[in-house]
Amino acid sequence: MTLVKIPPPREQDVDLSRTYDAVVVGSGAAGGMAAHVLTSQGMQVLMLEAGKKIDINQELRSMEWPYDHPRRGEFPPGNHAIRFNEYTVRQPPYAKGSAFKHVFSYVGGWGGSDYVKNILVDEKDHPYTGTHYAWVRARLLGGKTNIWGRLALRLSDYDFKGKSHDGYGEDWPISYSDIEPYYDKVDLYLGISGHKENLRHLPDSLFQRPNKLTAAEVMLRKSFAQMGRVVTPYRAGVTTDGVKNKYRSKCFGRGACGRRPGGCDIHAAFDSPTGLIYPAMDTGNLTLRTNSIAHEVLVDPNTGKARGVSFVDSQNRRTYEAKAKVVILAASTLESARLLLLSKSRQYPNGIGNSSGHVGHNFCEHVMGPGVTGLVKELVGKPATLDDGKPGGFYVPRFRNLQDRQSGFIRGYGFEGGGGFSIFPGNAWDTPGFGGQFKKSVREHAGAFIGMGGFGEVLARYENYMDLDPEVKDSWGIPVLRFHYQFSDNEKKMCEDMATAGREMFEAAGIEVVGVDKNILTEGWSIHELGTARMGRDPKTSVLNQFQQSHDVKNLFVVDGSSHVSASCQNPTWTIMALAWRSCEHLADEFKRGNL
Ligand SMILES: Cc1cc2nc3c(=O)[nH]c(=O)nc-3n(C[C@H](O)[C@H](O)[C@H](O)COP(=O)(O)OP(=O)(O)OC[C@H]3O[C@@H](n4cnc5c(N)ncnc54)[C@H](O)[C@@H]3O)c2cc1C
Numbered sequence: 104m105t106l107v108k109i110p111p112p113r114e115q116d117v118d119l120s121r122t123y124d125a126v127v128v129g130s131g132a133a134g135g136m137a138a139h140v141l142t143s144q145g146m147q148v149l150m151l152e153a154g155k156k157i158d159i160n161q162e163l164r165s166m167e168w169p170y171d172h173p174r175r176g177e178f179p180p181g182n183h184a185i186r187f188n189e190y191t192v193r194q195p196p197y198a199k200g201s202a203f204k205h206v207f208s209y210v211g212g213w214g215g216s217d218y219v220k221n222i223l224v225d226e227k228d229h230p231y232t233g234t235h236y237a238w239v240r241a242r243l244l245g246g247k248t249n250i251w252g253r254l255a256l257r258l259s260d261y262d263f264k265g266k267s268h269d270g271y272g273e274d275w276p277i278s279y280s281d282i283e284p285y286y287d288k289v290d291l292y293l294g295i296s297g298h299k300e301n302l303r304h305l306p307d308s309l310f311q312r313p314n315k316l317t318a319a320e321v322m323l324r325k326s327f328a329q330m331g332r333v334v335t336p337y338r339a340g341v342t343t344d345g346v347k348n349k350y351r352s353k354c355f356g357r358g359a360c361g362r363r364p365g366g367c368d369i370h371a372a373f374d375s376p377t378g379l380i381y382p383a384m385d386t387g388n389l390t391l392r393t394n395s396i397a398h399e400v401l402v403d404p405n406t407g408k409a410r411g412v413s414f415v416d417s418q419n420r421r422t423y424e425a426k427a428k429v430v431i432l433a434a435s436t437l438e439s440a441r442l443l444l445l446s447k448s449r450q451y452p453n454g455i456g457n458s459s460g461h462v463g464h465n466f467c468e469h470v471m472g473p474g475v476t477g478l479v480k481e482l483v484g485k486p487a488t489l490d491d492g493k494p495g496g497f498y499v500p501r502f503r504n505l506q507d508r509q510s511g512f513i514r515g516y517g518f519e520g521g522g523g524f525s526i527f528p529g530n531a532w533d534t535p536g537f538g539g540q541f542k543k544s545v546r547e548h549a550g551a552f553i554g555m556g557g558f559g560e561v562l563a564r565y566e567n568y569m570d571l572d573p574e575v576k577d578s579w580g581i582p583v584l585r586f587h588y589q590f591s592d593n594e595k596k597m598c599e600d601m602a603t604a605g606r607e608m609f610e611a612a613g614i615e616v617v618g619v620d621k622n623i624l625t626e627g628w629s630i631h632e633l634g635t636a637r638m639g640r641d642p643k644t645s646v647l648n649q650f651q652q653s654h655d656v657k658n659l660f661v662v663d664g665s666s667h668v669s670a671s672c673q674n675p676t677w678t679i680m681a682l683a684w685r686s687c688e689h690l691a692d693e694f695k696r697g698n699l
């Protein structure tokens with residue numbers, strides 16, 4: 104079979120003398136979706152992306168075998184990925200004083216770092232300060248969507264109405280019924296693979312063909328069902344049946360996206376450039392400027408409205424202005440908050456859109472670390488099967504604090520996991536012996552292991568926040584973020600329960616437990632940052648309204664995860680895109696009516 108790869112569309116010339124209808128800052132999931140919706144409504148959009156545009160297929164090299172790489176995928180000398188102990192023992196900025204030429208976040212050390220050295224930011228250029236935090240950033244066209252893990256989940260009213268359910272925090276200003284049509288649109292436009300389960304707390308998507316569970320995973324599914332719990336095939340933001348998009352192929356089940364930190368060079372897995380930005384460019388309404396680091400939202404002193412964005416060219420280091428009638432921030436949760444705080448003016452002395460003082464606060468994400476590994480004895484010695492030729496393993500939806508009330512913690516967690524054969528038999532590391540006997544033992548056991556790790560909701564708390572460091576600046580002279588953020592007792596108790604429940608469930612399934620991890624990973628590890636400019640009905644306690652529109656500045660929108668009111672325990676990207684779609688449809692209507 105010949106695979107046709109379509110090159111990116113030709114780019115339009117950037118005209119900075121012109122006032123665009125909208126300027127979008129950032130080209131990840133949120134910025135890409137804003138560009139898609141606004142250009143399809145006929146608006147003229149300029150997108151500013153801080154990072155470069157690279158040949159991503161060449162970077163990911165999804166078909167490369169480990170033995171075809173000179174270092175089996177490892178970094179070249181002089182590069183370093185920050186390790187768990189460095190994050191927890193040292194204080195940020197973690198790259199300060201490092202003898203390595205380039206320093207990357209922990210993701211650089213995960214299963215083949217040579218493939219992400221041009222995708223992740225070099226921590227030396229991009230420092231941050233404050234409390235311990237593992238901040239993973241990807242500065243390039245498409246942002247983190249180039250390497251995301253693809254787990255694509257919906258939130259439910261257990262999440263949107265969390266306060267009504269258990270009294271904690273704030274309800275979102277929307278319900279599931281408000282966002283459901285937009286989840287549907289995202290599913291249909293981008294493609295999602297999964298299996299219907301009819302759960303109120305994890306609504307089904309409009310799924311394409313699901314990936315098959317492996318033998319070990321099927322065993323777990325059957326056993327969990329007896330406990331009223333669910334093991335469902337990984338709900339992947341991957342098109343398995345194909346979508347109408349010439350830049351993307353349907354999934355060939357090569358599993359390459361799971362062997363390294365994400366990435367699919369035929370773009371069956373969603374990424375923002377091929378899924379959203381290139382089709383938007385094909386409308387003729389999108390102009391893209393990469394290497395453009397936005398550092399201030401500009402304000403019209405007469406009206407108080409946003410009039411554009413000031414940015415630094417990352418290559419020539421000159422400052423420019425992009426003029427627009429509407430400004431849309433989509434630089435990711437933490438970078439958008441940074442940009443709001445950086446945009447100080449006479450009208451907005453605490454940063455634009457920050458009359459509430461909530462920008463940077465209520466930060467939330469997912470806590471992870473605890474998990475369980477088991478051995479399915481019935482599978483030892485069975486012939487090898489192709490188990491990892493798919494974009495993910497399985498997902499166990501939340502089962503705590505739904506109808507029940509747990510003692511010790513509120514809210515819940517889910518598990519991500521996988522079992523069966525994989526390209527490299529991880530059990531080789533822990534198998535004793537050497538020679539022929541060692542190899543035999545590794546081979547016999549290779550497909551018999553199964554494991555899963557929890558992702559739990561971190562409660563949004565005003566005290567968890569970030570502000571601008573008064574002294575430290577990045578390589579372009581822009582003040583950096585300073586973290587004031589720690590897990591609370593609720594997260595710690597939840598993690599204890601993850602480890603206990605994980606063990607119990609494996610034992611109930613007749614799986615021999617060979618390892619239980621109880622350690623909590625450093626704050627930030629989940630790469631699911633949320634909540635720094637939350638939505639709400641009350642402008643005194645929230646930054647944005649239900650359409651991600653600033654309460655203070657009506658032509659300013661923030662369409663990324665910073666708007667989320669609580670983290671839930673489901674991965675956020677599908678919700679980020681559904682919300683952005685809803686808000687940008689509203690934005691385009693208001694724009695046409697002359698209300699912005
Ligand atoms: C390894 C990995 C695994 C993941 N797995 C999952 C998963 O399984 N499921 C899930 O839901 N999510 C997952 N995520 C998270 C997911 O990638 C993010 O939720 C999603 O990309 C957020 O989209 P965004 O547009 O807000 O931010 P990003 O994708 O980070 O995009 C933001 C863009 O803005 C640009 N930018 C930043 N600052 C500026 C500035 N000042 N000026 C101009 N441009 C700027 C950046 O360069 C970037 O391109 C994962 C992430 C990683 C890295």
Ligand code: SF4
Binds near residue numbers: 354369
């Ligand atoms: S399994 Fe599918 S999504 Fe993953 S790399 Fe292969 S083709 Fe792409």
